[in-house]
Amino acid sequence: MDTITEEKKTKDAEDFMPIMGTDYIELYVSNSKQAAYYYQTAFGFEAHAYAGLETGLKDRESYVVIQDKVRVVLTSPLKSGTEIGEHIDKHGDGVKVIALWVDDATQAYNEAVNRGAKSYMEPREEKDDHGKGVRSGIHIYGDTVHIFVERKDYNGTFLPGYRKWDSGVESKPIGLKYIDHMVGNVELGQMNEWVKFYQDVLGFKQILSFDDKDISTKYTALMSKVMSNGNGRIKFPINEPAAGIKKSQVDEYLEFYQGSGVQHVAVATDNIIKTIAELRSRGIEFLNIPDTYYYELEDRVGEIEEKTATLRELGILVDRDDEGYLLQIFTKPIQPRPTMFFEIIQRKGATSFGKGNFKALFEAIEREQELRGTL
Ligand code: FE2
Numbered sequence: 001m002d003t004i005t006e007e008k009k010t011k012d013a014e015d016f017m018p019i020m021g022t023d024y025i026e027l028y029v030s031n032s033k034q035a036a037y038y039y040q041t042a043f044g045f046e047a048h049a050y051a052g053l054e055t056g057l058k059d060r061e062s063y064v065v066i067q068d069k070v071r072v073v074l075t076s077p078l079k080s081g082t083e084i085g086e087h088i089d090k091h092g093d094g095v096k097v098i099a100l101w102v103d104d105a106t107q108a109y110n111e112a113v114n115r116g117a118k119s120y121m122e123p124r125e126e127k128d129d130h131g132k133g134v135r136s137g138i139h140i141y142g143d144t145v146h147i148f149v150e151r152k153d154y155n156g157t158f159l160p161g162y163r164k165w166d167s168g169v170e171s172k173p174i175g176l177k178y179i180d181h182m183v184g185n186v187e188l189g190q191m192n193e194w195v196k197f198y199q200d201v202l203g204f205k206q207i208l209s210f211d212d213k214d215i216s217t218k219y220t221a222l223m224s225k226v227m228s229n230g231n232g233r234i235k236f237p238i239n240e241p242a243a244g245i246k247k248s249q250v251d252e253y254l255e256f257y258q259g260s261g262v263q264h265v266a267v268a269t270d271n272i273i274k275t276i277a278e279l280r281s282r283g284i285e286f287l288n289i290p291d292t293y294y295y296e297l298e299d300r301v302g303e304i305e306e307k308t309a310t311l312r313e314l315g316i317l318v319d320r321d322d323e324g325y326l327l328q329i330f331t332k333p334i335q336p337r338p339t340m341f342f343e344i345i346q347r348k349g350a351t352s353f354g355k356g357n358f359k360a361l362f363e364a365i366e367r368e369q370e371l372r373g374t375l
Pocket of ligand 1: 181183264266343353
């Protein structure tokens with residue numbers, strides 16, 4: 001066999017699960033109607049699609065909001081005793097679905113299941129006047145799932161079964177562009193299992209690893225490995241708690257979420273100063289960063305385009321790697337339980353995740369934990 005064929009064979013083997021990007025995330029929430037209003041007014045999403053009683057559903061209602069490439073589906077049950085209701089009772093509001101955009105949802109499902117994934121939803125063709133879509137799904141950590149979405153033969157609003165939704169809310173986008181990465185918190189000892197799952201079942205590669213020496217403060221520690229798909233559009237850091245003097249933020253998450261789940265969704269912006277100034281003016285709360293963080297900033301990251309005073313005023317963090325720098329900030333949890341939060345990130349060359357900020361960040365989280373009495 002010649003070299004070219006051999007190379008092609010290797011490449012094909014690696015590409016058994018081509019994923020074009022994140023299609024949407026779906027949160028199960030206790031009041032989808034009010035949550036949709038929050039995403040529109042606070043985070044600047046636009047009303048996009050709706051499915052519920054009026055579209056023939058009996059047990060649930062979903063609102064879809066969008067901003068550039070970010071699509072969020074907010075779903076609530078319409079009656080008791082549903083899987084959605086049980087999910088909310090156990091976990092509180094949280095991410096149920098990380099949907100992945102694929103060319104062939106049947107093939108993606110078969111590949112994944114053949115490689116050991118547990119089925120969540122067999123390939124299902126959905127049709128309406130605007131074409132057809134195919135979706136299928138597999139389980140991941142906790143009660144979270146991946147849904148494969150095939151939409152090449154669909155040209156209606158969102159997906160079959162949904163109708164266009166005009167909320168009447170005048171939303172003002174804040175510059176959110178796409179989902180940069182999504183972080184899962186898993187239970188002690190499970191990180192490597194999930195790393196293996198993403199390698200074996202979905203063909204991901206591990207691109208980074210942090211141990212408790214990288215990510216620890218006086219009290220808490222965690223370990224993290226970052227998984228990425230072939231084209232690099234999907235990045236999933238996976239965290240597990242490490243032993244510390246007090247309870248780590250991952251432990252706190254696992255306790256309140258009652259198991260593994262999505263800890264944060266990082267959304268990219270191309271102007272973080274504008275985005276955060278706008279979010280702060282709309283009442284979104286962020287982790288407080290001590291002034292001392294900014295005293296050493298220039299020494300640590302070198303020259304950057306943004307003024308330190310502006311970053312300090314807005315609480316934006318900066319880190320540098322070999323390729324450039326990044327700016328990032330973290331919201332406080334967005335629901336009553338101290339579980340899921342958002343990160344807003346702007347990359348200026350850097351491809352990493354802000355390792356240099358971990359310490360400052362975790363100390364900030366610990367101050368919040370202290371106030372909650374959960375440290
Ligand atoms: Fe992150």
